Amino acid sequence: xxCLFHKDMIFEHSSKNKKYLxxxxxxxxxxxxLFLALPKTFDKNSDKSIKTEIETKNFGNDKIEGAITNxxxxxxxxxxxxxDNSKNFCSIENLDPEKELFPLYxxxxxxxxxxxNGNIKELSGSSGPAKINYPNELSFYDPKKFSYExxxxxxxxxxxxxxxFPENLWERIYNFKTNNLIMKNQTTALEWFSxxxxxxxxxxxxxxxxxxSCNVKKIFQTHEKRVKTTLKNGTVLTAIEPTIDEVxxxxxxxxxxxxxxxxxxx
Numbered sequence: 001x002x003c004l005f006h007k008d009m010i011f012e013h014s015s016k017n018k019k020y021l022x023x024x025x026x027x028x029x030x031x032x033x034l035f036l037a038l039p040k041t042f043d044k045n046s047d048k049s050i051k052t053e054i055e056t057k058n059f060g061n062d063k064i065e066g067a068i069t070n071x072x073x074x075x076x077x078x079x080x081x082x083x084d085n086s087k088n089f090c091s092i093e094n095l096d097p098e099k100e101l102f103p104l105y106x107x108x109x110x111x112x113x114x115x116x117n118g119n120i121k122e123l124s125g126s127s128g129p130a131k132i133n134y135p136n137e138l139s140f141y142d143p144k145k146f147s148y149e150x151x152x153x154x155x156x157x158x159x160x161x162x163x164x165f166p167e168n169l170w171e172r173i174y175n176f177k178t179n180n181l182i183m184k185n186q187t188t189a190l191e192w193f194s195x196x197x198x199x200x201x202x203x204x205x206x207x208x209x210x211x212x213s214c215n216v217k218k219i220f221q222t223h224e225k226r227v228k229t230t231l232k233n234g235t236v237l238t239a240i241e242p243t244i245d246e247v248x249x250x251x252x253x254x255x256x257x258x259x260x261x262x263x264x265x266x
């Protein structure tokens with residue numbers, strides 16, 4: 001009886017195991033099906049991340065962007081002077097970041113700047129979409145080989161958009177916001193006017209002189225090396241320092257003669 005009872009238990013245990021295995025198999029199949037469905041959602045999020053990264057990189061190649069802006073700043077369609085001592089700069093945004101070869105479709109913002117009372121002043125500028133053409137040769141970018149196409153003014157603007165640009169870009173062009181490009185161009189101008197190339201209009205040297213002359217009330221520094229200096233008369237100067245915290249070294253050097261200056265950083 002003991003043997004028979006033991007066999008029955010084995011048989012019963014085996015039956016239960018089969019039931020458990022059957023249930024577990026069903027659960028695996030169910031969760032497996034759900035798991036296979038999840039990557040589609042993740043793929044969409046991943047695509048968004050990749051697209052955002054592409055848009056952040058803009059062109060993915062600084063040489064291309066630099067070559068195009070250097071070309072555009074020489075073209076009177078986009079860039080011109082109203083004063084002899086002014087300086088022109090152009091910034092661009094790629095309207096179709098996934099397109100790697102020319103022609104490239106960009107939004108152009110160009111501005112003319114000068115220094116007035118220790119600050120940058122924009123004198124004139126232009127903004128609009130453009131098609132940039134280049135032979136796509138595997139060599140350095142020759143400014144003489146660039147060309148461009150832009151839509152006309154007034155009623156010809158919409159006609160030109162549809163003629164020059166692919167349809168998938170029309171909506172983006174019509175709704176394009178220039179805020180980021182304006183800020184980018186101003187930063188480029190600020191960096192140049194804070195360098196030795198600016199000569200007597202060097203904003204960093206103007207800031208240093210104000211500190212050394214004890215004319216400064218407070219100073220604020222950003223992580224991007226942008227320095228905002230408030231003078232005792234209320235005037236605010238803005239410059240880009242050569243290296244981070246360099247402004248604080250200048251202040252410490254002037255401290256014995258000028259006393260305490262309010263300093264802050266982000």
